[in-house]
Amino acid sequence: MGPVTGLPELLRECAPPVLAAVVRRYGDFEACEDAVQEALLAAARQWPETGVPQRPRHWLITVAARRRVELLRNETARRRREEAVRHEPAPEVRGDDELALLLLCCHPALSVPAQITLTLRAVGGLTTAEIARALLLPEATVGQRISRAKQRIRDTGTRFELPAPAELGDRLTAVRHVLYLIFNEGYTASSGDTLHRVELTREAIRLTRQLYRRRPDDGETAGLLALMLLTDARRPARTGSDGSLIPLADQDRARWDRTAIDEGVAIITSTLARAPIGPFQLQAAIAAVHDEAAAAADTDWPQILALYGMLRALAPSPMVTLNRIVALAMVDGPHVALAALEAAAADPVLARHYRTAAVRAHLLELTGDRPGAREQYRQAARRTLSRPEQRYLESRAAHGTGPGGASVGDGR
Known part of the structure; x- marks a missing residue:
């Protein structure tokens, strides 16, 4: 046994491979996830007194497997299966287990919010309370979302395994999308008093790094x-x-x-x-x-504009359009960029978005139209739910800006 240091971090690191190993052995993601959560709780209670086992993952897998067998004991229809698995050795972690777990949590049958929540819980190792704080949701709502997601996985009969090579590409695309959404919500919180939710950005980077190591x-x-x-x-x-x-x-x-x-x-x-x-x-x-x-003045805006042109051709989106317009202003001037913005704002998504008003304000300011810029900054402030961004935009409206206004649309 070793001393207990950094116990929450250790348990969070152990949770994904432990869950993956137990699910691979016994199937039934919902019951296995419950069993692993109980094992983690047992470790949190016992290890401060007894010390951390030399093989903490093995300890957790063993306890979770025993708990899974206890759950089977209460299921009359599965008594034969209980006898078959009771004396089996604890499953070991395999190299692609966590990738399979990521793919399971990002199953296409689940909604994107459910994918995000389940990924944070099962692969990220965050508790329901931690997820609720990170996403600014009631804990009960997060708990219900997790339960419904696990039920949906069970109803679809999805097996814990890597998909066929022909299907892996599309599934990895979904996983990357979910990880990107988690990162974005952590880097610029969509609502609330805090700009950053560091636990989300940290978790997104950790999980993406794991995915990168495997692929x-x-x-x-x-x-x-x-x-x-x-x-x-x-x-x-x-x-x-x-x-x-x-x-x-x-x-x-x-x-x-x-x-x-x-x-x-x-x-x-x-x-x-x-x-x-x-x-x-x-x-x-x-x-x-x-x-x-x-320095900001050294930024290679022509290269950025060219890259945004490639990105717009490959994966067009409203935010790509806005960011390209900011780069266009830095290369060809604000009047050219304003004309491009007015054309782009015909898109209903952009017409209502606070960033459109913020970019327009910045461009008007570059042309010397301070009254027009102030009004657009006020509009942007009214439309955003993020208090730090709201305060920033209100400050721009009240006091004017320097060259920093480009950040409202590009660069973050």
Whole structure:
């Protein structure tokens, strides 16, 4: 037995492989997840007194397997199965177990909110209460969402196994999408008083890193990891001491995490040289251009504009359109960008989005139209649910801005 240090982190690290091993052995994700949760609770109670076992994962798997057998004992229809598994040795962790678990949690039969919640619980190892705090939801709502997701998996008869190679690509696309959503919600919370939810960004990076280790040749997984690292590297400089938002152009770049930037740049440079280009790789390349500029004035905007042009052709979206318009302003001037924005705002999604008003405000300010800019900043502030962004936009409306306004649409 060893001393108990960092117990919550250890249990969170152990939870995914333990659950994967138990599900692979016994099937029935819902019951196995309950059994693993009870094993984790038992460890949290016992290990502070007895010490951490030399093989903590094996201990947890053994306890969870026993609990699973106890649950089987209460199911009359499965008594024969109970006898078959009671004396079996505890299952061991296999290399692709956690990938199979990720794919199971991101099953296409589940809604995206259910996929996110189940991934955080089963693969991330977060408790229901932690997920509720991270997503700003009532704990009861999160609990119900998890229960319904597990029930849905059981109803579909999904087996715990890797899909056929022909299906793996589409399933990995869903996994990357869920991890990206988790990261985004952590990096810029969609509502509430706090800009960042660090537990979500940290978990998204950890899970994406695991996926990258298992699929190092997958260009888009590498691109996603690089994008997360290059974006999260700016987080230390992104808020002031009072929690106020600091735009990209005004950030103290000495506070950026250079280790994360170096790793992200190395990953995306290597990936672009060998893999078919995908949307996450292009976004990571854009982030790398921002991060490699020693000062805001050194940013290579023509390269960023070209990359956004490629991204718009490959994976068009309203936010890509807005970000490209910001880059267009930095290359061809605000009047050209305003014309492009007015054309893009015909899209109902963009017409209602607070970022559209924020970008328009920035562009108007660049043209010298301060009254028009103030009104657009006020509109943007009224439309966002994020209090830090709201305060930032209200400050722009009240006091005017410098060059930092570009961050409302690009660079984060």
